[in-house]
Amino acid sequence: MMRTSRSNWTSGRGRLCGSDKMISQMKRGAYLVNTARGKICDRNAIAKALETGQLAGYAGDVWFPQPAPKEHPWRTMPNHGMTPHTSGTSLAAQARYAAGVREILECWVEDKDIRDEYLIVDGGKLAGAGAHSYSAGDATGGSEEAAKFKESQ
Numbered sequence: 001m002m003r004t005s006r007s008n009w010t011s012g013r014g015r016l017c018g019s020d021k022m023i024s025q026m027k028r029g030a031y032l033v034n035t036a037r038g039k040i041c042d043r044n045a046i047a048k049a050l051e052t053g054q055l056a057g058y059a060g061d062v063w064f065p066q067p068a069p070k071e072h073p074w075r076t077m078p079n080h081g082m083t084p085h086t087s088g089t090s091l092a093a094q095a096r097y098a099a100g101v102r103e104i105l106e107c108w109v110e111d112k113d114i115r116d117e118y119l120i121v122d123g124g125k126l127a128g129a130g131a132h133s134y135s136a137g138d139a140t141g142g143s144e145e146a147a148k149f150k151e152s153q
Contacts, residue, residue, distance in 0.1 A: 020045045029056045035085075038064030047073035050080065061085040067121050 018032065018041025026032075032055055034041055043064070049055040058080040068075060074082065084101075086094055100118055107114045119128025126134055 018042050018046055020048075023049045023054055026054070028054055031055065031057045031059070034058070034060040034062060036062065038062040038066065043073050047077040050077045055079075057081070059083075 018034065020042065023032070023045055032041075032046070038060070041060075041064075046055070046058050050058060056079060058074075058077070059082070060080075061083045062085055063072070063074065063082070074080065084097060086097060089097075104114055104118050106112075114128075116128035120130030120134070121127060
C-alpha cells in the first residue's frame, strides 16, 4: 500500500496526514509519500513508524520547518528518501539541478568552496543566492512550531 499526499494546505486546518492515528490505520509495511507540505505530517510519528516497521518507507520533497534543524528526526530516520522540491519543473531544469547537486557533492567531498549561486544557507544564515533570493525571518507564516526551532538555534 502506498499513500500519497498532494493536498492544498490552508492555515489552521492542522495536520492532514502523517499522524499516529492515520499511520496506525494503514497496512503495516505501507509507504507514505508527501509532496504537499512538510507541516501536514507529524515528523515524530513518521520517524516512530519507520523505526517500528509500521511504515516500510517515507519519501518526500518537503520539510517543516525549512531548512530543517540539525536535530530534525527526518535527518536520521531509517528507510526514507528526501529530494529537492521540483514540482512543475521541466526535464531540462531537472538535469541542471542534478548537475548542480553533483558539483556540490564533489566540492564537499574534496573540501572545496561551493559556488555562491548554489548556496542558500551557510552556517545557519542565508548565503550566496539565498541571501539575494530570500529574506531572513519566518517563512512559515508565524507558526509556533517554527518559532520554537528559531529559539533553540
